Amino acid sequence: MAKAFQTTTLNLLISLTFFFSFLILTTANDEYYNSVVQRKRQGFKxxxxxxxxxxxxxxxxxxKPTNVKVAEAPTTNTSSTFFGMVAVLDDPLTVGPEPxxxxxxxxxxxxxxTSQSDVGLLMTLNYIFTEGKYNGSSLSILGHNSILWALREMPVVGGTGLFRFARGYALAKTYMFNATSFDAIVEYDVYVLHY
Structure with a gap:
């Protein structure tokens, strides 16, 4: 009897919680949820x-590697494309190809x-700038990189600081690759639309 009472009380409390949550959401003032923003007030020219x-x-x-493998599938070592390997990186970006x-x-x-048919990487990167006008701003790259192709293109999907609302694309070309160590230097041309 006591167990049935507890179950009924618990069900009633859950029902009341959902009812009041729904009531609050449906009676909330829309101006707190969203509003139209004037571009000029936000500094967008x-x-x-x-x-x-x-x-x-x-x-x-x-x-001191800048690219470190942190996970792999049981079959990664037998895969010709390294399928299932995951790595984190913190690579320097330089003006010239010399370190x-x-x-x-x-x-x-x-x-x-992420590819079983070619050596292709899913890249989720932030290019964090540390020099000049863009110091402290960043660009976000998210895309597929077929690293054996001569020229690869990946989208710029956003950014921070001076790159808020950024969009564009990055072109990557391998400048140097060491087949023994897997170290690489990649030349990038990045085109970004921003305010």
């Missing part, structure tokens, strides 16, 4: 197109081998 050219240094080997060239930012994110 004319949209402009900016081109970046830099080199991405991906170091897998040595004492000693001036650093302008970092590429930080996650890459995963």
């Amino acid at each position: 004319r949209e402009k197109l900016t081109h970046f050219h830099f080199y991405f240094h991906d170091t897998v080997s040595g004492k 000693t060239s001036k650093q302008v930012g970092r590429a930080q994110g996650i890459v995963a081998a």
